[in-house]
Amino acid sequence: MNNMKNTANTLAPLGHLIDGVMVADDNRPQDIYNPATGAVVRQVAMASKATVEDAISAAEKAYPAWRQTPPAKRAKIMFRFLALLETNKDRVISALTMEHGKVSDDAAGEYARGLEVVEYACGAPELLKGEHSKNVGPGIDSWSEFQSMGVCAGITPFNFPAMVPMWMFPMAIIAGNTFVLKPSEKDPSAPMIIAELLHEAGLPAGVFNVVNGDKEAVDTLLTDPRVEAISFVGSTHIAEYVYATGTAHGKRVQALGGAKNHAIIMPDADIENAANMLMGAAFGSCGERCMAISVVTCVGDEAADALVGLLKDKLQHLKVGPGNENNDMGPLISREHHAKVKGYVDLGVEEGADLKVDGRDLQVDGHDDGYFLGPCLFDNVKSNMTIYKDEIFGPVLCVMRVSNAEEAMGLINDHEYGNGTCIFTRDGEAARYFADNIKVGMVGINVPLPVPVAYHSFGGWKRSLFGDLSAYGPDAVRFYTRRKTITQRWPEGGVREQAQYSFPSNA
């Protein structure tokens, strides 16, 4: 609301962190809102092409020395960074809640999962030690090294402003690369605090740079020949654009996109327990998670009736309000997104789905201008409905009814997205068959949010990920390095060898 434009103007716009220095910038300042109040809390500058090029130059300049820095020394900086992240936890969490709106406990969970990647990155010497084979031929040894790429870049979404950047830069940096991060312009304060902490931990200037901005900044990163690799997380439409543009410019790209994650409820499931799990998985973070469950497919009407009854009841008790108070669910990220999600609920009604719980008119006392939407529950959703096909990214759960597990799996396998999924059952055979045959990258068995831990890797299938390698974990070591294989022999002094025209082999 216009009358809310207040404190922002008293603070300079958030600038950029380039070559170890905070750079002030008032280019195209954009408002940052507190979604719980609708008030502008500050502004952020939109970096020009020239500013992003400065960040790339800083990263390029820092690269030769950082590449030669022993992995153990890089790891030592990560250990100090980890300690600083712990001591500054409350500061980052309050920035997350202020600009994203998620409740503090959820922000703490996001932060903890980001820290786990930093913990994994502390194992740099082990992660990078390569492969060695002695005597691959007579007196010949061979080894593979995993060499750094150079300047890497990350482009991140609004919904995990702390965790998703931490999926990327710790792994890129410990592998010997330098990095330019372009966080979401909607909630850029948390990643900037984190970047400052990394420098406080002793990271040399230029190794990690942050540019705030929008398409202009992203396009500069995608096309500048000095950038070797791009990691992107965001919506599928932009992920596909980033992948196509980055690869056309010769870069290695991993671009993680959107999702429509289904849970299957088998007739033998503990329905009460599944309903509890689904409350968090569907409505946690106001449904603004790429791993949120947004569709529940119930096998049989009995399971569906029981589940819908339980969810209806539980939703009456869901506490919706500001994230810094004792609530279960906060607001959506923006006024525009609120209108979009509400529009989907209207459309679902028009399309003929049964709206069992309608959160469209929710008002939160004292927060009339906040972007709050109450939880919405649809029953009898069909696969031809838009609310089934599109990623809504809000507190809207669609229940579908099918007659058998094959039908439920068919829906998932036919959907354009393949990020996460889950089955609730007590039947090990059914669960094993599901895990083996479902066309989704991250699968839960009685685990509604199967987000892999830091020493595995995170990635969907189909249009949820463009590229070959997932985020963090072992895949990140591969993504941020180039394999080089060296074959070596030391012929005995004085021995002259004859030319060999056959292809060398051990035959």
Ligand code: NAD
């Ligand atoms: P978004 O695609 O709008 O924005 C992501 C990033 O791309 C931001 O940094 C933004 O500035 C930039 N961007 C936006 N429009 C652009 C354009 N036209 N050209 C170039 N860059 C552009 O996504 P969002 O709304 O911030 O985040 C929500 C989306 O991210 C959801 O679709 C969600 O599923 C997805 N997501 C996916 C994962 C995953 O791991 N698969 C994780 C988190 C979020």
